[in-house]
Amino acid sequence: MSKLKLWLGAAAAVALLALPGGNPSAQEKELVFGLHCDRTGATQTVGVFLCPGYHDYISLVNSKGGVEGYKIRVVEIDNEYKVPPAMEAHERFKMEGAVLTGLYGTPQTAALTKKLEEDKVLGTSPGFGTAAAADGRRFPYLFPIAASYWSQAAGSVAFVKKELGGNLNGKKIAYLYYDNPAGKEPLVIFEDLAKSEGFELRTFAVPAPGIEMGAQVLDITGRFKPDFVITHLFGRSPSVSIKELKGKGYPLSKVISFVWGASEADVKAAGGFELANGYNTIQFAGVGTDFPVIKDINEMFAAQGKAAPSQQEISVFYNRGVVIAALHVEAARNAVKAKGGARPTPEEVKRGMESIKGFTLGGLVPPMELTPEDHEGGGWVQVWTVKDGKLTKNGDWFQAYREVIRKHLAAETK
Amino acid sequence: MLQRESGVYKTSYAADMALFPLPIARWTMAAIVLLFAVVLPLSLHEYYLSIINLALIAVVGALGLNMLVGYTGQISVGHAAFMSVGAYTAANLAVKFDLPFWITLPAGGLMAALIGAIVGIPSLRIKGLYLAIATLAAQLIIEWVINHTPAISGGAQASIQVPRPTLWGHELKTQGQLYFFLLFFAALAILAALNLARSRIGRAFVAIRDQDIAAEIIGIDIYRYKLLSFAISSFYAGVCGVLYTYYLGIANYEQFQIGVSIDYLAMIIIGGLGSVLGSVLGAAFVTMLPIVIRLVMEPLAGLFFSAGELSSVVASTRLVVFGALIISFLVVEPEGLNRLWRNIRNYFRVWPFSY
Known part of the structure; x- marks a missing residue:
């Protein structure tokens, strides 16, 4: 039973150590x-x-x-x-x-x-x-x-509008998102803007853990053929989305990602800055x-x-x-x-x-x-684009469609 | 639990079946009740009560899972989903119909029991790893359904804010008040599990676990008892989810994902399969040990590292220490903390005259 004694001793020692582990009072x-x-x-x-x-x-x-x-x-x-x-x-x-x-x-x-x-x-x-x-x-x-994701949605649509020559009427935008509450949250804003701006919106959900989206990307690039893709993914999936879109020949300069698919780590995991050239990201803090x-x-x-x-x-x-x-x-x-x-x-x-x-x-x-x-x-958001081997600033801080956001905030409060 | 009896003097079945066979057992129980109901809440800081609160909720869930895995020998890796069923049932009843907790709590449990019994149907045909996969599917299906049904989840965020439980017009919201709320239900759950395990139902569960064909031959309706086991176990899980909802003030399915199911399995394996005390010890161990390790490590590591580095060092070392402790506990006693406790008790039973 000496083993048992050892354990009892160890338990007592831990208990003793934990006791003075209190916290210094605020100075x-x-x-x-x-x-x-x-x-x-x-x-x-x-x-x-x-x-x-x-x-x-x-x-x-x-x-x-x-x-x-x-x-x-x-x-x-x-x-x-x-x-x-x-x-x-x-x-x-x-x-x-x-x-x-x-x-x-x-x-x-x-x-x-x-x-x-x-x-x-x-x-x-x-x-x-x-x-x-x-x-x-x-x-x-x-x-x-x-x-918020709503403001990022508004910001991304405003960016797409600028990139497509200032008019979204009749354009097609794909929204590729992680199938969880965070991914679904911006949908209301996109649907609202699709009506007021006159673009066609189609949504593509990626189920957890989000590392398999071949079918969705094929659907986007082969069937829907959108003018722009907005992605909202987490963890490993942003890098997979870059790889898949690139692999199917979709130009990454026509892709913009929300803030959690926007880091250097995502670009590196997708194969490097060279491969991801043109990929756009939304940021709420400066980069570099x-x-x-x-x-x-x-x-x-x-x-x-x-x-x-x-x-x-x-x-x-x-x-x-x-x-x-x-x-x-x-x-x-x-x-x-x-x-x-x-x-x-x-x-x-x-x-x-x-x-x-x-x-x-x-x-x-x-x-x-x-x-x-x-x-x-x-x-406020800022767009940073992969260019010359790093993320480069693409325009200044901007806010977009505030009246739409305010309308939805007011509706939530009721 | 602590008693050192000098011999067996029982003359009736009632005495043999008693929960507290000796006066000293009754006194120990009274002392434990006194400790938890009076001494701890009066002497501990709210912070320490909050840790105990988390452990109390975990105890209810671990008891339920042990009923299924430990007593009946069926496996489930979908218990977190049953918790979310309870949580959302109670949250919807509390918000849409303004019902008090003493209705929503059993209702959440019953709904989880119903869903659990349905999920348990494959257990009539399959066992072991196959059943594990079937329950894993249940976990994913329930998650998906909640995520995609606004009527259940309350909108795109899939979270429902729930008012605090009220008792005679008083809102229970501080950690101290919630402590008594949770303690009451955890105690009730322990008492129910202790009695259930000694009843006809509990014996039937054990018979099925040990050898289901033999159990059938001696007249146990396997179908009925397997489904009952799933239902009872899910009832506990549902109640656990409801307690979580009231404790946090919100029902959110992201709190009940597959990782939580695994955590609860870890609790009962570390605590000891097929034992009520083991569930309690395992839940307390898994909930509190990481916190205790951190409280020990913070002042120690503070001697060597700057404030910025400290948090990184503590966060990663803590996991290593926690993992190492689990492995060493299981190597020392594969049957879990419950068996370890019994060994200690047996050692002291004849101490200091150990031979």
């Missing part, structure tokens, strides 16, 4: 941010680039003395893209005294919406959750702070390392004798992490300023978030304006 000049992340679950290909971007920006702010004298401490919890750990993370952030939280994942956002409201802590959900969350009166503590803030981050690391973070290789996701962190910091800064330097409550940080305006970080962040009514900030 006087410190603000706590809670960050949900997925580094090990279904969407880890995003999380391992996005979350380091978040941390690097916070380190940069701290190295310059923090926000109005407050150092920021980030508590990050890896939720493995599962709902129960996200609930646990939320309670942990609350215990640590977090003034705001960054959500990660659509089911997690849905699961925490009610809790955020009850606990009066804001959560940001860029690229996650429902488009209806843009309505700040209906979801007071949920902040998409980036173009050519921004002052990214240079500042790299200088900070250089001063510490470290190389620039390798995660910048996938700058689409890394920069999104930087943008989320920057908007969090701005919200906290507004709140501290409004209180004359005193420590803000989560409620006051929420008001700080709702007063963000004209904060662009050298073009990395869209010119959004957050208000108590509009938590999306205007639905």
Whole structure:
């Protein structure tokens, strides 16, 4: 029975170690941010680039003395893209005294919406959750702070219209999407625009896990023969869609992808920038390392004798992490300023978030304006196109068909 | 559970069948009830209660799955789908008809039981891996149907916001209040499972698991009991889904995908197949251990890594440690935590005079 004793001993040791594993109480000049992340679950290909971007920006702010004298401490919890750990993370952030939280994942956002409201802590959900969350009166503590799928749908149609010579009447557009709630969400906007703009819309659903779409692509290229293809896919499937469309001879310059099929990783997995030349992507944050803030981050690391973070290789996701962190910091800064330097409550940080305006970080962040009514900030998007071996900017930030989006938001509220 | 009896002095069947055969067992049970109903909620921070809440919900689901897999020997990899059936049934009843939880909760369970019994029909002909594939199909079909039927799913987002449960006009919404709500149903589920396992039905399940042809020969209606097992098991899963819905305030099918089914199978295998205590221990182990590992690792890794690197290191190492612990527990005791606990108990039964 000595084996048993060993186990009992090990269990006791773990119990002892766990006991002092409590949490340091919040210090006087410190603000706590809670960050949900997925580094090990279904969407880890995003999380391992996005979350380091978040941390690097916070380190940069701290190295310059923090926000109005407050150092920021980030508590990050890896939720493995599962709902129960996200609930646990939320309670942990609350215990640590977090003034705001960054959500990660659509089911997690849905699961925490009610809790955020009850606990009066804001959560940001860029690229996650429902488009209806843009309505700040209906979801007071949920902040998409980036173009929703509805705004991306409107933006993509506006881009297609521009590319096809300013008139969509009689044109054919195919919508290739992942068959889940997120994939189906923009359908209402597309159907509405198809009526008002007079184009023919046909939809092609790809069932999970989305790595087999030969039949759909053949249907698009062989039978429907559209003037443009709009894709909205996740995970491995964007790269498959690039490969399949290219393989069937469809020009990739007539393809535009939503934000989760828009990274360098997708292009590389499809066979490289050479092959994917012309592929268009919608972005809600700037792409590449050519921004002052990214240079500042790299200088900070250089001063510490470290190389620039390798995660910048996938700058689409890394920069999104930087943008989320920057908007969090701005919200906290507004709140501290409004209180004359005193420590803000989560409620006051929420008001700080709702007063963000004209904060662009050298073009990395869209010119959004957050208000108590509009938590999306205007639905700004930018198109980046694969050209000369990298993603290159194709036009400035723009918003499209706002009246259609507003009409649907109002219909949702009823 | 903890008792150290000195001999068998039972003179009647009733005494032999008693849930608590000795006074000390009754005292232990009273102490456990006191601990969970009074001491823990008064002494723990809300954060720790929230972890226990998640484990309590998992206990209900694991008990149900163990009833099917552990007791009856049938396999199901579609339990997450039965949870979503319960969740959406309750959510629709609560939102469209404004019904309270004490109606929606059993209704969600019953609907899941109905669907579960239908899914269980192939078990009359096929066994083992083949049945696993049949239930896997059920998982995918149910997911698809919910995703594509707005009448069930409540629209394109496939999620329905549900009001908090109310009791005598009070809304249960803090973790502390929800703790008692969940504790009540988890306790009820444990009590029901303990009694079911000792009843005629439970014995029939075990007979089918051990040798179905022999069971048929001694007069057990296999068809009836197999379907009953699927129904009871799905009832538990449905209730588990309803509890999730009320706990989170939303029903969303993406919370009940195939990975969750696998998680629950892991719980009962780690806890011990065919045992109520094993289901409880397995659910607690799988829910809480990753969190405990992180709480231990954070201060340790904080000594070596900067704040930015810390989260990456902890996230990946935690999975390695969790996996290693599961493997080592199963190597030490393949029959699960329940058997491990019995070994410990037997060791201390004669301690310190072990021979």
